[in-house]
Amino acid sequence: MARIVQKFGGTSVADIDRIKAVALRVKSEVDKGHQVAVVVSAMAGVTNQLVDYVDSISTLYDAREYDVVVSTGEQVTSGLLALALQDLGIGARSWLGWQIPVRTDDSHGKARIEDIPSADLIARLETGEVVVVPGFQGIAPDNRVTTLGRGGSDTSAVALAAALKADRCDIYTDVDGVYTTDPRIVAKARKLDKITYEEMLEMASVGAKVLQTRSVEVAMKQGVRVEVRSSFSDARGTLVVDEDEIVEQELVSGIAYSRDEAKITLVKVADRPGVAAGIFGPLADANINVDMIVQNVSDDGARTDVTFTVAERDLEHAVATIEKERGEIGYERLMSDKNVVKVSVIGVGMRSHAGVAKRMFSTLAEKGINIQVISTSEIKVSVLIAEEYTELALRALHTAYGLDAD
Amino acid sequence: MARIVQKFGGTSVADIDRIKAVALRVKSEVDKGHQVAVVVSAMAGVTNQLVDYVDSISTLYDAREYDVVVSTGEQVTSGLLALALQDLGIGARSWLGWQIPVRTDDSHGKARIEDIPSADLIARLETGEVVVVPGFQGIAPDNRVTTLGRGGSDTSAVALAAALKADRCDIYTDVDGVYTTDPRIVAKARKLDKITYEEMLEMASVGAKVLQTRSVEVAMKQGVRVEVRSSFSDARGTLVVDEDEIVEQELVSGIAYSRDEAKITLVKVADRPGVAAGIFGPLADANINVDMIVQNVSDDGARTDVTFTVAERDLEHAVATIEKERGEIGYERLMSDKNVVKVSVIGVGMRSHAGVAKRMFSTLAEKGINIQVISTSEIKVSVLIAEEYTELALRALHTAYGLDAD
16 A cells, blocks of 8 residues: 555646546556545646736736636646546545645745645545645745746645655656657657656756656655656656666766757956846846856956846846846947757766766767857756757767667 | 725626726726725636536536535636736735635535624725625635535625625626516516615516525625626616615516426325425425425315426426325326416515505406416515416516506
């Protein structure tokens, strides 16, 4: 007997028939004697519809009311799944965010879960009842509704698994696992049987949309065994686990990319102490996330070029923010470019092996691809290149690191 | 300065533009210096969609999960209206059923409001903030979501007005008031300036769908002044008030009708003590509401015919329930008829005037309309007739009681 959390994404609960199919999948675990808690997303398209409503009603933006509106999609699915389970003869009830309660901080629209009291839920699970929880939602300290950001239901599921001390957390989605790279671009991409938390985190943060980044952080911190698998097949998916559980670690596990990048270059910035703060302080105040940053060596020791990247959707806002500070910062010219992509090579194996970055640079050079910006972390090397080279770069790197399927 | 509750129905908040129009209407009261609380329905069509989901997912029916699903429509509207108000520069926030909390009993799907703590809301109103409340929803003693039955947002509004000690409760809807009868059938129908609670109650209970019956009961009991008016015009609507406020009371205020009726006749029932209980006990146990009942004088003192009406949607269930008890009841034959309509003449004036019923019977007789069943209350006379005579009967009665517009 195991205790399992199952999470079903929007495409898995897209209509009544699929919700019934989900109920059967839950039942198959119950029939094996397992205790099951289920976390559900909104039916596909519903959250987008609700976000559109909010966008079209208000130019201002009260994130607290946004949360009231967009959290309803998951509530609908949770009630429907409880009914579908009852229809199969399985005891089930929905537990809304405020009923459990899923306590979060007050960062509406992107709240972080702080606590999920689990005694009541565990008592229900122990009677054999299925606990159905709408993902994505919680309540702030002042009892107002919060949501966890897009993809937040993954985090709901992992946090619930941690709170329930579940044996595993199965994330059912519309892909059948985590791949070495995007199989729509690289035909020889392979499904990974296992991946470490750290790698999954890097993959998620650079555009592999399989799991919300925050959910991987929580899984890693709490040691929740996560399996990413398909709602539409019984094939095993990809286990996200601790490094210890992976016996033969590849040098590189995967290659991710993100098109949602834009590059800003400030030409001839005065090279003096405090200039970085002058640039990045106002951006932080404007809630714009800056990713890669490079500062060129100055020609004459007095002026320097600063290049950085932001999410493409933030570009306009970022440019306006910088231009407002032009007097303060003192640059000659601002250039921006949306036609860039960030390609990242990821693998815990690179900690103990030199040469991973070098192979990346030489592979891209061989294909005549110019590298615009480089950033590295302990288990990742990322480069910014022109967007038109995306496919070429991914295929070349996939081969270069020996990831191609036989 | 007055304190006002405004309630907007589904067609009044049917899309984003209409919600913005509602915000302007709220603003016009705020600009006059009034304190305003708003109760909103789900956007038109949304609740039906949600009910369809529930109906199609489950043959069984857990009303607690039904409530979780169908209560979301109002939540969406409440958040959107708060945003639209903020966009006009008006302080506003949504208050969900569980946040206030709107405490109800545990009759899921048709719960009754028991208590609405108002101190927090009044404090907000006194700062000039608009309080936006999703109608139709509350919470049961065990903290699960309840709904108040179709049209329940009217009751939410009236109960909130009572709790807030509001000066009036404006019910905005897609008609511009209460009419002497259905203006789609009788061209000479007149809009009433005022109507008593008792009359409104009888009108609502026999098919005039302007207000939920329960909302009128609450208004009467708590003395809430209700005005029914149109969202789409500035014309005054119909005030629902205490009898004292109506100086010149008409003999008859209105003529209502209900097509949702079916007639069952049990032929040659053994006429002995306990037989009525034998028939109506099982129907009550099956949660079927019986409306009109007549028992004919028996020919020979041993056998009698019993006729009664139920809602058309309950007919099949009622017939099955009776047939199961056939041995116990002992009747010769069961006849049923869906092609019937109940026409009711309503007016508090009839308390002090004889002859109202007589005029009804003679008017129908002149038109050759056969009366199948009669029932009366203190301020209402209802008859069951063949459905094909509906229009003829309404027009003739409207003229006979002097209700025609000039």
